Amino acid sequence: xxxxxxxxxxxxxxxxxxxxxxxxxxxxxxxxxxxxxxxxxxxxxxxxxxxxxxxxxxxxxxxxxxxxxxxxxxxxxxxxxxxxxxxxxxxxxxxxxxxxxxxxxxxxxxxxxxxxxxxxxxxxxxxxxxxxxxxxxxxxxxxxxxxxxxxxxxxxxxxxxxxxxxxxxxxxxxxxxxxxxxxxxxxxxxxxxxxxxxxxxxxxxxxxxxxxxxxxxxxxxxxxxxxxxxxxxxxxxxxxxxxxxxxxxxxxxxxxxxxxxxxxxxxxxxxxxxxxxxxxxxxxxxxxxxxxxxxxxxxxxxxxxxxxxxxxxxxxxxxxxxxxxxxxxxxxxxxxxxxxxxxxxxxxxxxxxxxxxxxxxxxxxxxxxxxxxxxxxxxxxxxxxxxxxxxxxxxxxxxxxxxxxxxxxxxxxxxxxxxxxxxxxxxxxxxxxxxxxxxxxxxxxxxxxxxxxxxxxxxxxxxxxxxxxxxxxxxxxxxxxxxxxxxxxxxxxxxxxxxxxxxxxxxxxxxxxxxxxxxxxxxxxxxxxxxxxxxxxxxxxxxxxxxxxxxxxxxxxxxxxxxxxxxxxxxxxxxxxxxxxxxxxxxxxxxxxxxxxxxxxxxxxxxxxxxxxxxxxxxxxxxxxxxxxxxxxxxxxxxxxxxxxxxxxxxxxxxxxxxxxxxxxxxxxxxxxxxxxxxxxxxxxxxxxxxxxxxxxxxxxxxxxxxxxxxxxxxxxxxxxxxxxxxxxxxxxxxxxxxxxxxxxxxxxxxxxxxxxxxxxxxxxxxxxxxxxxxxxxxxxxxxxxxxxxxxxxxxxx
Amino acid sequence: xxxxxxxxxxxxxxxxxxxxxxxxxxxxxxxxxxxxxxxxxxxxxxxxxxxxxxxxxxxxxxxx
Numbered sequence: 001x002x003x004x005x006x007x008x009x010x011x012x013x014x015x016x017x018x019x020x021x022x023x024x025x026x027x028x029x030x031x032x033x034x035x036x037x038x039x040x041x042x043x044x045x046x047x048x049x050x051x052x053x054x055x056x057x058x059x060x061x062x063x064x065x066x067x068x069x070x071x072x073x074x075x076x077x078x079x080x081x082x083x084x085x086x087x088x089x090x091x092x093x094x095x096x097x098x099x100x101x102x103x104x105x106x107x108x109x110x111x112x113x114x115x116x117x118x119x120x121x122x123x124x125x126x127x128x129x130x131x132x133x134x135x136x137x138x139x140x141x142x143x144x145x146x147x148x149x150x151x152x153x154x155x156x157x158x159x160x161x162x163x164x165x166x167x168x169x170x171x172x173x174x175x176x177x178x179x180x181x182x183x184x185x186x187x188x189x190x191x192x193x194x195x196x197x198x199x200x201x202x203x204x205x206x207x208x209x210x211x212x213x214x215x216x217x218x219x220x221x222x223x224x225x226x227x228x229x230x231x232x233x234x235x236x237x238x239x240x241x242x243x244x245x246x247x248x249x250x251x252x253x254x255x256x257x258x259x260x261x262x263x264x265x266x267x268x269x270x271x272x273x274x275x276x277x278x279x280x281x282x283x284x285x286x287x288x289x290x291x292x293x294x295x296x297x298x299x300x301x302x303x304x305x306x307x308x309x310x311x312x313x314x315x316x317x318x319x320x321x322x323x324x325x326x327x328x329x330x331x332x333x334x335x336x337x338x339x340x341x342x343x344x345x346x347x348x349x350x351x352x353x354x355x356x357x358x359x360x361x362x363x364x365x366x367x368x369x370x371x372x373x374x375x376x377x378x379x380x381x382x383x384x385x386x387x388x389x390x391x392x393x394x395x396x397x398x399x400x401x402x403x404x405x406x407x408x409x410x411x412x413x414x415x416x417x418x419x420x421x422x423x424x425x426x427x428x429x430x431x432x433x434x435x436x437x438x439x440x441x442x443x444x445x446x447x448x449x450x451x452x453x454x455x456x457x458x459x460x461x462x463x464x465x466x467x468x469x470x471x472x473x474x475x476x477x478x479x480x481x482x483x484x485x486x487x488x489x490x491x492x493x494x495x496x497x498x499x500x501x502x503x504x505x506x507x508x509x510x511x512x513x514x515x516x517x518x519x520x521x522x523x524x525x526x527x528x529x530x531x532x533x534x535x536x537x538x539x540x541x542x543x544x545x546x547x548x549x550x551x552x553x554x555x556x557x558x559x560x561x562x563x564x565x566x567x568x569x570x571x572x573x574x575x576x577x578x579x580x581x582x583x584x585x586x587x588x589x590x591x592x593x594x595x596x597x598x599x600x601x602x603x604x605x606x607x608x609x610x611x612x613x614x615x616x617x618x619x620x621x622x623x624x625x626x627x628x629x630x631x632x633x634x635x636x637x638x639x640x641x642x643x644x645x646x647x648x649x650x651x652x653x654x655x656x657x658x659x660x661x662x663x664x665x666x667x668x669x670x671x672x673x674x675x676x677x678x679x680x681x682x683x684x685x686x687x688x689x690x691x692x693x694x695x696x697x698x699x700x701x702x703x704x705x706x707x708x709x710x711x712x713x714x715x716x717x718x719x720x721x722x723x724x725x726x727x728x729x730x731x732x733x734x735x736x737x738x739x740x741x742x743x744x745x746x747x748x749x750x751x752x753x754x755x756x757x758x759x760x761x762x763x764x765x766x767x768x769x770x771x772x773x774x775x776x777x778x779x780x781x782x783x784x785x786x787x788x789x790x791x792x793x794x795x796x797x798x
Numbered sequence: 799x800x801x802x803x804x805x806x807x808x809x810x811x812x813x814x815x816x817x818x819x820x821x822x823x824x825x826x827x828x829x830x831x832x833x834x835x836x837x838x839x840x841x842x843x844x845x846x847x848x849x850x851x852x853x854x855x856x857x858x859x860x861x862x
Contacts, residue, residue: 044842096837103838119834168824176817183809207802214806 007046008034008053009146029056033145040107049097054146062337063143065310065322066136075135075151075309077125083113084130088149090142093122102147109133109141124149151309171288174226174281177218181277184211184218188270189769212264215273223257227280245424245467248431252462253280259455272459275771279464282779290471290491307394311336311343314387325394332390342379344390345397347372351386355379378691418495419743420470424463431461438762449764456766460757465750465778469743473786477739480794485722486732493718496702497736499683503631504674504696506688507641507651510706512618513723519552523604523612530606532556533581537574541566545602549614571603581606586613618647623727625654631730632656636682640665640673642692671695687729691715704729728798735793742789746782753778 005012007023008030018025021038025031033053037045045053065071078085092098098117102124105115111132116125128138142149187208234250237243253276260271310322312335320335325343328334333349336342342355353369357379366382369375375388377397435457442450474491481488488494505511526534535556538546563575571584582589582605589603589610603613631637638660639651645663652661665673670688674696677684686693686700689707694715697703705717706726721729757774760766823829 048841096840099834099837100841103841117834118831119837120831165824165829168829169821172817172820172824176813176820180810180813210802210806214810 006030009055010050010053011055027055029146032056036108036145037101042101042104042107045097045101048100049095053097054092056144056146056148062340063136063139064312064320065308065324066139067134068310068322068324071310071322071324072135079130082129082131083127084135085125085127086135086138087123087125088139088142088151089121089123090147090149091122092147093117093119093124098147101145105141108145109138112138152307167284167288167291170226170229171281171284173221174277174284177222177226178274178277178281181215181218181273184215185270185274185772187211189772209264209267212270215271216261216264219257219260219273219276222277222280223253226284227253230283242421243425243428244421245427245463248424248428248458248461248463249283249467251458252464255455255458256462259459272771275459275775278772278776278779279462282464282776283467286468286471286475289475307343308341311340328390329393330390334388334390336381336386336388338381338384340381342375342377342381342388343397344377344394345374345392346388346390347374349387349389351384353386354382356382418470418492419740420467423466423747427463427466431457434461434758434762442764446764453762453764456761456764457758459771460761460766460774461754462775463750463754464775465753465782466747468779468782469746469750469786472783473739473743473746473790476787476790477736477793480790480797481732481735483794484728484732484797485725486728487720489718493702494736494739496683496718497685497733498740500635500685500702500733502636502638502677502682503685503687504638504640504677504700506670506686506693506696507639507647508618508643509689510687510693511624511639511726512620513708519549519602519614519616521612521614523610526604526606526611529577529579530581530611532559533561533574533576533579534583534604536561536576537564537572537581537583540564541572545616546572548616549602579606580608582608617650620654621723621726627727627730628655628659631733632659635685638662640670640696642666667692667695671699674699685733687721688715688717731797735797738793739790742786742793745789746786749785750778750782753781 004017004024006026008025011026018028018031020031020034023034025034030053033056037043066075072084073079076084076086090102093102099119102117103115105126106112109128111129112126113129114125114127117123118125126138133141139149139151188211230246230250230253233244233246237247256272256276256279260273260276263269263271307325310324311328312320313323313328314333314335315321328344334344334346348369348371350371353373353375354366355369355375356366357376367379374391377394435454438457439450439454442453471491474494477494478488478491481494531553535550535553536559538550538553539558541547559576561574561576563573563580565573567573567584567588570588571582573580573582575581583602586601586603589605601613601615604611628637637656639655640662642665643663648661648663652659655661662673670686670693674684674686678699678701684700685702685704686696687704687706688694688697689705693703693705697705697715697717702719703717704719704721705715706721706723708723721732753774757766757771760770
């Protein structure tokens with residue numbers, strides 16, 4: 001029965017197999033989901049995509065807080081006596097089967113009237129009769145079929161964020177006007193204006209003014225609605241004494257509009273309304289292209305997205321009640337269930353805690369705590385129920401205090417001058433000086449043409465193509481990176497990434513993998529019989545180290561042990577065929593001198609004589625050494641680890657010589673370290689994973705979070721890199737540098753167009769038709785150039 | 799030649815109809831999610847009832 005895949009979730013079911021309805025399942029959970037779906041005629045789920053499901057987790061009591069009406073009121077989008085509408089985030093949504101089953105929820109429960117999935121955002125919007133099915137029942141139903149929603153403190157505080165559609169409206173208005181103005185300009189293109197004196201086409205000449213005023217009307221919403229942002233931005237820039245790229249753009253739009261209006265009002269010519277609307281349309285198109293990012297990823301997470309909304313408090317009468325997590329005060333007695341997050345610092349009063357601090361430290365090994373021990377917020381209880389007394393409130397806990405740091409309040413966008421703006425400054429100055437020089441020349445030569453030339457220069461020099469180069473290049477790079485599982489928060493991150501000269505890495509979880517660890521054996525070799533007993537002994541144990549070792553040992557036949565005993569916190573003892581084995585900590589196995597306390601090991605003795613030990617090592621990511629080797633050629637590297645020095649020697653062997661390694665770094669230390677580098681003028685890239693890196697990620701110029709599963713936890717950062725692509729990190733940095741080079745080349749290209757245009761403008765022969773050809777031509781050729789070159793870069797990436 | 803007024807008005811009305819349709823579609827949220835509808839379209843409208851399999855087991859068709 002090897003390699004049997006679960007019919008529901010696709011995992012291998014070698015360990016335990018359940019057969020039901022001629023299909024195999026890996027666990028009761030998966031079978032139950034199948035049963036629910038098949039009894040409701042929803043088996044099409046499996047036809048759309050095979051093995052699309054997920055194993056439901058046990059969630060007993062986890063959602064009791066959804067009975068609280070205050071909480072329901074805050075979570076729901078709409079709530080009256082009978083009907084509620086709620087938006088839920090479900091991280092597991094990943095294929096068409098998911099959409100199908102979630103949109104057929106009403107087949108599972110008739111009181112759900114409507115459910116609609118937004119796939120890119122991984123959310124579902126459900127309308128239901130709240131007097132028939134409560135929110136809690138709804139969430140439990142979702143969880144039972146394997147689609148457990150993720151409800152966090154974040155949803156609680158800002159739930160109604162309407163997406164900003166103004167750019168789409170503006171783009172629509174500009175496109176609409178552009179098309180119509182072009183259409184109305186056709187008579188002008190066929191040279192009718194100039195032939196009015198000589199007769200020409202009679203009826204078009206007759207109605208010339210109507211066409212022109214219609215164009216004027218169409219351009220009004222373009223200038224005063226669609227293009228308004230450019231005036232605002234230029235005004236803000238000027239007030240801050242900054243010549244950004246929007247200044248010449250706004251100037252261009254304004255001059256185009258005024259000159260065209262005057263021309264048609266005094267019947268001097270046809271105006272440039274076609275160029276004007278086209279310009280705004282192309283500019284907005286560039287903005288639209290740049291704006292699209294990954295709606296299903298969150299780059300702004302702080303502790304609120306990690307924390308539950310409500311916890312269970314035990315009040316003075318000994319009763320359990322669900323209270324919002326902000327209301328927890330010092331001295332409250334709190335019940336933490338299996339798989340729940342610890343929301344505040346406190347002390348353990350009852351139960352046995354095995355806490356997974358991987359969100360906080362990146363360390364995957366759970367920590368065992370006894371009654372009376374201090375436990376810190378951010379950990380996740382792994383086994384059983386515990387009770388604790390809160391010693392602080394949520395916002396004062398050790399972990400959450402980190403977010404009080406000023407780093408999280410400054411926005412990186414404002415403190416960075418991008419390439420376009422720095423070019424824009426020089427560009428504006430030179431355009432203005434050309435305009436003034438040309439005007440002065442014409443004032444002496446032929447004063448009647450002076451104003452004409454002045455406006456022509458400003459029109460033709462409007463840096464449409466320059467303003468388009470960067471959004472299209474970076475927007476396209478962003479998409480290419482996204483396909484390679486490197487998700488950037490915005491296009492500006494690429495510009496910053498290209499300037500990096502120092503790269504700092506976290507250790508645990510970043511350059512090591514979270515799941516696997518390797519172990520090697522030290523000591524006297526074990527006999528075949530001993531190996532078999534060893535494997536069978538740890539088979540029964542649930543200790544995480546036992547589970548890891550069990551998976552690493554080679555297959556053995558299952559035998560029945562004569563005796564087996566688990567000494568909690570110490571180790572295991574077993575007897576078979578008069579061989580008694582002890583497996584566990586050094587003290588437990590026998591008094592052996594442990595020379596290296598920093599390593600994690602399992603010690604083994606047989607018949608009370610010490611045999612040897614399995615030493616666990618962190619498993620470093622594939623290609624780590626080669627990534628570091630190539631990076632070291634151009635970048636300064638360093639490792640900042642929150643761990644002890646146990647792995648120092650191995651790291652030194654893996655990394656290029658003289659790479660600085662810092663151990664025992666607290667989150668604040670990491671932040672300060674990066675700050676001090678920046679004060680030396682370094683541009684710092686921080687690569688991390690856990691919440692303990694969050695401060696450093698925010699402080700750094702570019703913070704990249706490494707994530708094994710991009711849909712779940714990652715701290716606030718500028719980019720999320722899928723862990724499987726870690727070895728490509730350096731090629732991505734190189735690619736961003738190339739993208740910047742492309743932008744610079746496009747600038748040169750568009751300057752060429754500007755020079756041609758300026759020739760016509762300065763010599764005083766700028767015809768509307770030349771402007772109408774030159775402007776779209778330069779814009780479109782820039783778009784084509786950047787798209788082709790970025791795709792060439794993208795093709796080389798793996 | 800005043801027919802040109804008519805033509806202009808008609809063309810403007812047609813253009814405006816499409817423009818208003820666009821505004822409505824944005825307002826209704828059609829542009830918020832540009833992926834899911836493309837998948838949803840391919841689903842069967844009605845659920846296929848799972849007939850008892852034992853009776854309708856397809857007989858081997860030698861022509862196929």
